[in-house]
Amino acid sequence: MEYKIIEPKKYQDIQNQYQVNSLLAKVIDIHEYDQETLQTLLSPRLIYHDFSLFEEADMTLERIHEAIENEEKICIYGDYDCDGILATTILVQAFAELGVQVGYHIPNRFDDGYGLNAARVKQMAQRGYSLIITVDNGVKAFDAVECANELGVDVIITDHHQFDNDLPDAMSFIHTKLSPEYPFKEISGGFVAYKLASALLEKQDKYLYCLAAITTISDMMPLLDENRSLVKKALTFMKSEKYPSLELLLGDQQSYTTTTIGFTIAPKINSFGRLPELCNPNILVKYFLKDAPRDLMMKVAQMATQINSKRQALTNEQYTLASEKMNDEFLYWASEDVHEGLVGLIAGKYTRQYERPSFVMHYDKQLGIYKGSARSVDGFSLHEFFTAHSEQFVAFGGHSLAGGFSIDEDHFESFYHCIEENLKDVELHATTNALLIDENDLSIENIESLAMLEPFGMGNEEPLYLLKDVPVMKFYQLSGGKHLKMDIDFPRTKMTALYFQQGQLFDELKDKKYISIVGTLSVNEFRNQKSINFIIKDIV
Numbered sequence: 308m309e310y311k312i313i314e315p316k317k318y319q320d321i322q323n324q325y326q327v328n329s330l331l332a333k334v335i336d337i338h339e340y341d342q343e344t345l346q347t348l349l350s351p352r353l354i355y356h357d358f359s360l361f362e363e364a365d366m367t368l369e370r371i372h373e374a375i376e377n378e379e380k381i382c383i384y385g386d387y388d389c390d391g392i393l394a395t396t397i398l399v400q401a402f403a404e405l406g407v408q409v410g411y412h413i414p415n416r417f418d419d420g421y422g423l424n425a426a427r428v429k430q431m432a433q434r435g436y437s438l439i440i441t442v443d444n445g446v447k448a449f450d451a452v453e454c455a456n457e458l459g460v461d462v463i464i465t466d467h468h469q470f471d472n473d474l475p476d477a478m479s480f481i482h483t484k485l486s487p488e489y490p491f492k493e494i495s496g497g498f499v500a501y502k503l504a505s506a507l508l509e510k511q512d513k514y515l516y517c518l519a520a521i522t523t524i525s526d527m528m529p530l531l532d533e534n535r536s537l538v539k540k541a542l543t544f545m546k547s548e549k550y551p552s553l554e555l556l557l558g559d560q561q562s563y564t565t566t567t568i569g570f571t572i573a574p575k576i577n578s579f580g581r582l583p584e585l586c587n588p589n590i591l592v593k594y595f596l597k598d599a600p601r602d603l604m605m606k607v608a609q610m611a612t613q614i615n616s617k618r619q620a621l622t623n624e625q626y627t628l629a630s631e632k633m634n635d636e637f638l639y640w641a642s643e644d645v646h647e648g649l650v651g652l653i654a655g656k657y658t659r660q661y662e663r664p665s666f667v668m669h670y671d672k673q674l675g676i677y678k679g680s681a682r683s684v685d686g687f688s689l690h691e692f693f694t695a696h697s698e699q700f701v702a703f704g705g706h707s708l709a710g711g712f713s714i715d716e717d718h719f720e721s722f723y724h725c726i727e728e729n730l731k732d733v734e735l736h737a738t739t740n741a742l743l744i745d746e747n748d749l750s751i752e753n754i755e756s757l758a759m760l761e762p763f764g765m766g767n768e769e770p771l772y773l774l775k776d777v778p779v780m781k782f783y784q785l786s787g788g789k790h791l792k793m794d795i796d797f798p799r800t801k802m803t804a805l806y807f808q809q810g811q812l813f814d815e816l817k818d819k820k821y822i823s824i825v826g827t828l829s830v831n832e833f834r835n836q837k838s839i840n841f842i843i844k845d846i847v
Contacts, residue, residue, distance in 0.1 A: 308845055309662050309737035310825060312773060313337045325349065330744065330753040334760065334770055337742050344531060348760055348767075353536040354491075358506035362486040363479040367463055368506060370438070370478055375407055380436040382410040384423050386443040386496070387580030387588050389525035389573045393518045394442035394465075394500035396595040400515060401504035403596070410436060413588045416580055416648055422447060423462070425454040432458040439463070440503075443496025445477070446470040452477050465499050469706075491532040493766075497522025498537065514550055514597065517541045521553075524565055525573035529766025538565065538762045552595050555608035565762045575611040578618040581648035585614050622652045629653055629667060636730050639723050641668035641677050651680035651711075658682035662737050664689075666726065668714075675716045676701060683708050685736040687729075696725050741773040741825050746797040751837050754828050771844060772828060776821045777804070784810045791816070795841070802839035803831075806846070816846075823847050 318332040325345075327335070335345065347354065358364050374381055381402070385395030395411050402409045412427065414420070419427065422444040428451050431439060438461050441448070445464035452475035455462045461478040474480070481499055483492040501519035505511055520541030523534050530538055545553055545563040556572045557563065579588035593599055594607040625645050632640040638657045645653070647669040654665040664687055668679035683689045688707040693700065699722045703712040714722050763769035783792040791806040791813060804824060806812070816822065826843040 308660070308739060310739050310741040310771070310773070310845075310847065311737045312743055313740050314743045328748075328750075328753045328756055330748040330750075331756045331759065333742060333744060333748065334757060337740065337770065338767070347532065348535070353540060354533040355536060356490055356502075356533055358502040360486060360489045361481050361483075361502070362488070363481065364506070367479045367481055367503070370461060370463065371440075371507065374438045375405065379438055380410065380434070381407070381438045381440065382412065382431050382436045384427070384439055384441045384444070385411065385413050385592075386421070387413055387416050387583070388443075389576040390496045390522040391443035392576055392580070392588060392591050393522045393595065394495075394497040396592050397497060397500045397504050397515045397518055398440065398442060399592055400596055401507050401512075403598075404508060410434075411589070411592055413580075413592065415583045415588075417583065423451040424448070425451050427451070428454045428458065428460065432460050436460060441465060442500045443467070446474060446480075446482065449473075449475045451475075465496070465503060467494060467496050467499055491534075493529050493531075494534060495519070495522040495526045495528045497526075498528075498534070513544045513548060517544050517548075517550065517553065518595065521568055521572060524568045524764060525577070527765040530565070530762055530764035531766050535762065535767065538764065542762065551601070551604060552599065555604060556611060558612075565764045569764075574618070575615045578611065578615040581618055581652075582614055582621075582646070583648075585617065586610055618649070618652075621646055622649050622656070625649060626653050626656055629657065633657070633661075637663050637726060638665040638667065639726065640666070641670045641679070641719070643670045643672055645669050647678055650678070651682075651709075654680045654682040655709075658684060662739070663735065664726070664730070666722075677714050677716075677719060679712050679714070681705070681710045681712065687733050687735060692726075692729055696722075699725060740771065742770045743773045743775070745774070746800055749797070749800045749802065749828075749839060751830050751839060754830050754839060757828075769827060771825055772841075773823065773825050773847070774841070775823045777824055778821055779804075779819060782813060782817045784813050786810070788813070791843075793822075800839070802841055804841040804843055806843040809843075812846075 315333040315336040318329060318336040321332040321335050322329060383395050383398045385391040392413055395413060399409055399411050423441050439455060440463045442465050444466055446466045446468055447470065452462050456476060463479050464477045465481040481503060483489045483494060498519045501515055504515055520538045523538055528534050542563050556575050557567060561567050561571065576591060579586055579591055590607055594604055629638060629640040650667040650669055654667040657665040662684050664683040666679055666681045668677040670677050681689050689705055689710040690707050693703040693710060693712065699714055699718045701713040701715055703710060705711055760767065777795050778797060780794040780796045785792050788810040791809050793804040795802050795804055824843050825845040825847055826841050829840045829842065831838050831840045
């Protein structure tokens with residue numbers, strides 16, 4: 308792994324201005340927060356922007372209240388990822404509490420594709436639905452909305468995705484970027500749905516608030532402004548309320564953190580959408596409703612663990628196959644055998660490991676189409692590259708570091724050469740930052756002070772720290788040689804460093820007196836005694 312080493316320049320000014328210690332000042336420095344963001348981070352005040360700030364809030368509520376009064380059939384149309392599934396649940400639950408039973412649909416990734424489609428609109432119209440509310444999708448559903456209008460079905464679009472100049476001719480939109488008065492634009496589809504739900508209920512709801520927080524983490528929204536307040540408060544609710552639906556997915560011996568939500572709970576939810584042939588993702592809406600039967604919850608939670616394990620095994624197995632096609636500059640791999648729902652995970656794994664672009668495709672022989680997912684690093688924008696070579700694609704979309712695309716058989720070779728040619732003179736940059744610190748920054752009080760910036764996440768990342776030439780007193784192997792432990796003895800500070808799953812490095816390192824390490828800091832407490840732990844991610 309390559310690292311972009313960050314040396315703080317202004318941390319002493321930050322120390323003096325805000326009366327904080329050197330470690331906290333260095334972390335603040337590298338994030339380059341503006342004055343307002345920093346004041347917000349250091350303040351205990353929670354932020355929540357009201358639903359009324361959405362541009363079309365009033366007309367949306369009026370149309371929904373009209374539908375309720377006239378006993379119209381309403382359908383919530385979601386998406387197959389964690390954000391879309393929980394956003395759907397939030398609105399279904401809110402309507403249930405108003406005494407209104409609504410229909411809902413989580414699309415199948417392979418049968419329906421992404422977003423509202425005309426075929427489903429026709430089906431809903433035939434079943435008597437006269438109002439469709441999308442969550443986490445809709446801003447690009449031109450054909451579907453046109454079809455709905457022709458059939459006399461109104462569509463309210465609640466979404467958070469990017470859109471082009473044109474928009475579908477929907478009844479109304481609830482979208483931060485279409486709302487000049489809404490002060491913070493980057494919220495998840497689930498949080499948008501929660502805003503609508505709380506406006507309908509005319510109150511806040513702890514459980515639905517927690518579901519919105521999970522979508523914020525799973526969709527990697529920046530943990531700033533109201534997102535940070537949402538996640539921070541929701542974590543306290545989750546810990547105190549112990550909601551059965553979340554407890555079952557979290558599992559034993561774990562606590563609620565942004566990490567456990569992002570790496571334990573969200574992947575289990577997402578796995579249903581990635582492998583829908585194993586279980587229809589619509590079952591998750593029933594699972595997350597407040598009145599879900601206990602036996603259903605137990606079965607679905609068990610299924611979530613099994614499907615996610617299957618997803619992990621398939622990803623690892625297919626990543627091994629992809630590894631055979633790696634070259635020094637990028638990964639370009641397609642197979643009939645690779646699961647279409649996993650191409651993004653395989654691409655992401657390669658790019659994280661090698662800091663190089665990746666293009667992974669499922670080949671549909673019957674259609675003669677390669678459906679792929681791409682990941683990139685700083686220095687090579689996928690959005691710019693795709694746009695410049697649009698003639699290569701059947702379809703494409705995404706942003707600078709991630710995208711999806713389809714190409715036909717005739718363009719498989721030419722697309723490869725386009726990538727090769729474009730990467731010739733490009734200087735790729737490591738995307739993983741490491742903050743340079745030294746012994747003077749290390750104290751229990753300094754490390755504990757970092758809690759002021761929590762919860763960490765996208766846009767407010769927990770730093771990786773680089774410590775150069777660390778004096779190691781002794782190396783140990785733990786758990787029968789599985790892990791590595793080091794006693795580190797600076798002149799004024801002692802600490803322990805742990806390198807998990809790397810016990811095999813013992814013989815190579817045991818005689819070294821100094822090493823440079825990258826990792827995270829934490830405070831360990833044992834028998835009322837606190838000590839500093841450094842969790843090593845890499846030795847450099």
